[in-house]
Amino acid sequence: RKEVEQDPGPFNVPEGATVAFNCTYSNSASQSFFWYRQDCRKEPKLLMSVYSSGNEDGRFTAQLNRASQYISLLIRDSKLSDSATYLCVVNGNQFYFGTGTSLTVIP
């Protein structure tokens, strides 16, 4: 079983839409969780950490469900500039990356 699994998408949504990505992880002892954003042929950049109580940063909301071992990312009011691949990252002994979910926001 893969350490981290994500739906690869692609997700194509209109500007202004709300979109949600989920990610599951296999190791129940995982300690910290992150969402990264990766633009084409660029390095991953930290979007936000995911805290147990859930957290919000502007239009972005992250949730963690330890019982079901999944994390989610909700993007409200999508902008064209949100188009990217979103990587779920789980920290156990090392950082494990999901394959990423591709998002394209359409005008």
Place this chain on the structure above:
Amino acid sequence: EPEVTQTPSHQVTQMGQEVILRCVPISNHLYFYWYRQILGQKVEFLVSFYNNEISEKSEIFDDQFSVERPDGSNFTLKIRSTKLEDSAMYFCASRFGGRSNYGYTFGSGTRLTVV
């Protein structure tokens, strides 16, 4: 904002040649990493480095790979005898803390092309 710097941005090398990829982590960071990403695939862990030694490595990080922190600022990845399948984007990353909520900061990567 502090950055992780990687050089070169693109390296083309012949199969069987040695390459050294260079990284300058953020100055007060303590943990250093190399990851790679083959085009169209996910980011894969290679090795982590702390306190001047390897703390973990993956199956990918075989005897052809080595890492060094020669002078307290640079962090290098050496591939001794490159293969075609080593062609990938190599990302260096650093973080301040170990197992904590500190995320990694990645460098902009070195694209290695083995021909």
